[in-house]
Amino acid sequence: MGEIVIWALVKIAILFGFALNLSAVLTWMERRQSAMMQDRMGPVKANISGVTLWGLLHPLADALKLATKEDFVPPKAHKAIFVLAPLFAIAPVVMVFAVIPFAPPVCLKQLTAIAPRCVAPEHMQIARIDIGLLYVFAIASISVYGAALAGWASYNNYSLLGGLRASAQMLSYEITMGMALIGTFLVFGTLEPGELVLRQSTIAKWGIVQQPLGFILFFFAAIAETKRAPFDLPEGESEIVGYFVEYSGARFMTFFLGEFLEIVFVGCMVTTIFLGGWQAPGLAADGLHIFGLDLQLPHIAVVGLGLVTFTIKVFIVCFLQLAIRWSLPRMRYDQLMRLGWKGMLPASIINVIITAAVVLWMSSPVKG
Amino acid sequence: MPARTKVVTVKRGLWENLYLPEIVRGLGVTLKHFFINTLGPKSKRQIVTIDYPDVVRELPERYRGVHRLNTREDGSVRCTACMMCATICPANCIHIEAGERENPASRDIEKFPQVFEIDELVCVVCGLCVEACPCDAIRMDTHVHMPPVEHRKDAVLEKPELMSRGTKSIAVDGGAGPDWRDKYTDLGSLTQIYRPDHIERDRERPARR
Ligand code: SF4
Numbered sequence: 280m281g282e283i284v285i286w287a288l289v290k291i292a293i294l295f296g297f298a299l300n301l302s303a304v305l306t307w308m309e310r311r312q313s314a315m316m317q318d319r320m321g322p323v324k325a326n327i328s329g330v331t332l333w334g335l336l337h338p339l340a341d342a343l344k345l346a347t348k349e350d351f352v353p354p355k356a357h358k359a360i361f362v363l364a365p366l367f368a369i370a371p372v373v374m375v376f377a378v379i380p381f382a383p384p385v386c387l388k389q390l391t392a393i394a395p396r397c398v399a400p401e402h403m404q405i406a407r408i409d410i411g412l413l414y415v416f417a418i419a420s421i422s423v424y425g426a427a428l429a430g431w432a433s434y435n436n437y438s439l440l441g442g443l444r445a446s447a448q449m450l451s452y453e454i455t456m457g458m459a460l461i462g463t464f465l466v467f468g469t470l471e472p473g474e475l476v477l478r479q480s481t482i483a484k485w486g487i488v489q490q491p492l493g494f495i496l497f498f499f500a501a502i503a504e505t506k507r508a509p510f511d512l513p514e515g516e517s518e519i520v521g522y523f524v525e526y527s528g529a530r531f532m533t534f535f536l537g538e539f540l541e542i543v544f545v546g547c548m549v550t551t552i553f554l555g556g557w558q559a560p561g562l563a564a565d566g567l568h569i570f571g572l573d574l575q576l577p578h579i580a581v582v583g584l585g586l587v588t589f590t591i592k593v594f595i596v597c598f599l600q601l602a603i604r605w606s607l608p609r610m611r612y613d614q615l616m617r618l619g620w621k622g623m624l625p626a627s628i629i630n631v632i633i634t635a636a637v638v639l640w641m642s643s644p645v646k647g
Numbered sequence: 648m649p650a651r652t653k654v655v656t657v658k659r660g661l662w663e664n665l666y667l668p669e670i671v672r673g674l675g676v677t678l679k680h681f682f683i684n685t686l687g688p689k690s691k692r693q694i695v696t697i698d699y700p701d702v703v704r705e706l707p708e709r710y711r712g713v714h715r716l717n718t719r720e721d722g723s724v725r726c727t728a729c730m731m732c733a734t735i736c737p738a739n740c741i742h743i744e745a746g747e748r749e750n751p752a753s754r755d756i757e758k759f760p761q762v763f764e765i766d767e768l769v770c771v772v773c774g775l776c777v778e779a780c781p782c783d784a785i786r787m788d789t790h791v792h793m794p795p796v797e798h799r800k801d802a803v804l805e806k807p808e809l810m811s812r813g814t815k816s817i818a819v820d821g822g823a824g825p826d827w828r829d830k831y832t833d834l835g836s837l838t839q840i841y842r843p844d845h846i847e848r849d850r851e852r853p854a855r856r
């Protein structure tokens with residue numbers, strides 16, 4: 280019993296250390312990357328006695344600044360809900376990380392053996408539940424409460440508009456997001472993320488190859504779920520500022536952190552479902568086999584390489600999300616709704632139908 | 648006559664309505680900049696940011712900086728309180744109170760400004776005062792930015808401050824006479840133009856008041 284708890288804690292520490300640090304780095308990356316894309320310098324001045332680390336100390340400075348700022352509650356705001364809303368926004372994002380498999384299953388007793396087999400390996404995911412992806416959708420749909428309640432409780436017309444926009448947008452795109460994944464479920468025949476990754480053992484079996492349309496639809500629906508440009512209508516920096524316009528200090532930081540955690544989470548989801556998770560080309564259970572190289576590696580090294588692969592993939596997807604955010608103009612609200620309901624939703628349904636037909640044909644006995 | 652119009656049609660066929668190819672193209676443009684600016688050779692980088700205040704952009708010669716009042720050969724102010732500058736100033740930010748000289752110098756210069764104040768916060772830096780001055784008394788060729796101030800009243804520069812940057816004018820008191828070409832063969836020695844290297848000198852000056 281004690282061992283289970285310890286392992287759970289270790290896994291939580293790894294995954295959250297990863298997610299929180301990555302999201303902090305992303306706040307810096309977003310500014311530096313956008314600056315580089317626009318031929319600027321970006322933030323590079325924060326330093327500790329002259330050491331700037333290319334500006335990497337800025338997230339630290341931001342956290343200090345936000346934590347020490349005045350915590351303002353508008354006089355007419357609904358106090359209790361106003362205080363709770365940031366927690367509603369961040370809690371679901373933190374919870375959904377539980378099902379992400381971030382490394383190959385570990386055989387605890389045979390860490391130095393080569394390609395060990397064991398009956399009950401320790402799965403490197405906080406919660407291994409059969410309905411993993413359904414759980415993700417269930418929890419993720421709660422996160423709309425954060426935005427909606429924040430907008431409503433602030434007693435500010437602009438916040439309310441932001442909250443309404445957020446609700447409508449998130450509800451619309453959630454459908455596409457789910458539909459886009461159904462094709463993947465049909466192909467892989469499982470809802471459990473860890474199992475999903477195990478079944479993507481070669482590049483030809485990766486989700487992105489088997490379900491390219493599903494990948495595109497899911498990726499863009501997920502960006503819309505994170506409420507970032509080109510779908511940043513709930514924030515609308517240039518018009519309504521957004522559902523958190525009345526928030527300051529630590530509470531604002533919570534929203535902000537939640538947003539960046541969402542980016543990381545989208546990165547994790549896309550990696551797990553479409554990019555083969557911790558699977559890397561050439562990385563097999565007994566070592567590396569790539570470019571004519573045959574390297575026998577102990578189990579622990581393979582696990583480590585899997586973890587590194589996963590990190591790199593997530594990082595690349597996050598990079599891509601930031602690049603999209605800084606490249607595309609944003610949509611008008613009606614365009615957003617039109618794209619969601621008339622473009623992406625039908626496309627995802629067609630994807631389901633075609634995938635189902637192909638899967639059925641492949642598995643039917645009269646084939647060929 | 649109707650206004651001339653040019654009709655620009657933006658191509659929007661199926662390809663554009665699919666969004667995706669165009670998104671990829673857009674990403675290509677921005678990412679090209681990103682990778683050139685991060686990984687590209689130093690010579691190809693296009694970053695335009697100047698690392699102000701560590702690096703200061705070189706100002707053009709006719710840059711209009713903080714005002715200064717020039718002096719005569721005897722060190723007194725050149726301004727004759729003629730009010731030309733105060734009259735033309737579109738921002739109405741020059742305040743002059745004229746006084747009478749006790750012992751006028753040559754050519755009977757009777758007036759001088761007892762008070763000469765410019766509110767640099769109100770000034771729109773148009774340079775009209777300099778254009779208007781008949782005496783080469785007021786100039787803006789200092790290359791000095793107005794330093795930040797804590798109180799608005801500190802932005803009103805008074806005569807001593809304005810004169811502290813003053814140099815002897817290139818113009819000759821009382822006029823050089825019709826044979827100036829023969830008298831002043833070396834015009835360079837008369838020219839005392841405020842140069843950017845004076846900025847250093849001004850930085851070291853103790854704070855006002
Ligand atoms: S620069 Fe223009 S606004 Fe400023 S004092 Fe001279 S005339 Fe007035």
Ligand code: SF4
Pocket residue numbers: 725726727728729730731732733743779780781782783784785
């Ligand atoms: S600065 Fe020139 S224009 Fe202004 S009052 Fe003095 S002499 Fe006249």
